[in-house]
Amino acid sequence: MSVEVSEPQAKLAQEIKGKRPSIVLLLPTYNEVQGLEATVPFIDRTLIDDIIVIDGRSNDGTVEYAFEAGLTVASQLRPGLAFGIFDIARSLTHDYIIEFSPDGNCRVEQLPELVAKLREGYDMVVVSRYLDNAVSEDDTVVSGCGNWMFSRLMRPLAKFPVTDTLNIYRGYRRDIFLDPDFEFYLKGPVLEPLVTGMCGLRGLRAIEIPGDEPLRIGGETKRSIVYNGSLCLLMVVRLYLRKFLGLRL
Secondary structure (H helix, E strand, O other), rough: OOOOOOHHHHHHHHHHHOOOOOEEEEEOOOOOHHHHHHHHHOOOOOHOOOOOOOOOOOOOOOEEEEEOOOOOEEEEOOOOOHHHHEEEHOOOOOOOEEOOOOOOOOOOHHHHHHHHHHHOOOOOOEEOOOOOOOOOOOOHHHHHHHHHHHHHHOOOOOOOOOEEEEEOOOOEHHHHHHHHHHHOOOOOOOOHHHHHHHHHHHHHOEEEEEEEEEEOOOOOOOOHHHHHHHHHOOOOOOOOHHHHOOOOO
């Protein structure tokens, strides 16, 4: 089933062809001052137009450090990482957004290649921890198996061989969030795989680039693997129903 690109998406694509697209780097934080201190000084700010910290009420000095570093800080509007990024991103005017976790999992050295691919005209660029010789030092057996499963489930929806559907480290067109279907399918912490799925449903141009994932800074992950995995599986099922049966459930 072919899906036409929406009028707003087509209009934006034409506008981007005639000018240098604007890019914002989004850093979601909750008590991540250690991570900010270890990553922010090494970000090449000439690559992007803005850096925005989306903070979920940190109390460890995260916000204070962000202001001292000259970053813009936005308070999270709804609980949950996915809604934090989604709500703020929709209020912006940039052409592209890049999600960057400041907990050490995202390497700043990967930014130039990611930005270059976006400026080539790709609608989504994912830094894959499983492409070519890339490795994840932060993976567990459970999280690695989960990503393997969801990546293969996502392939029938996409036009490229997905290897990393869960990674936060990615850049994509902000207007993907303006598609009314996106919020309809955004139920819980499934934002990144949903971006991949929506690119597939809309026939958008996507690519992966290899990139290592170092160990996180400042403690263990805050996510619940079972809860997140259950909602991600439900989201994939709903996208399958939409693509192959035309059902919007």
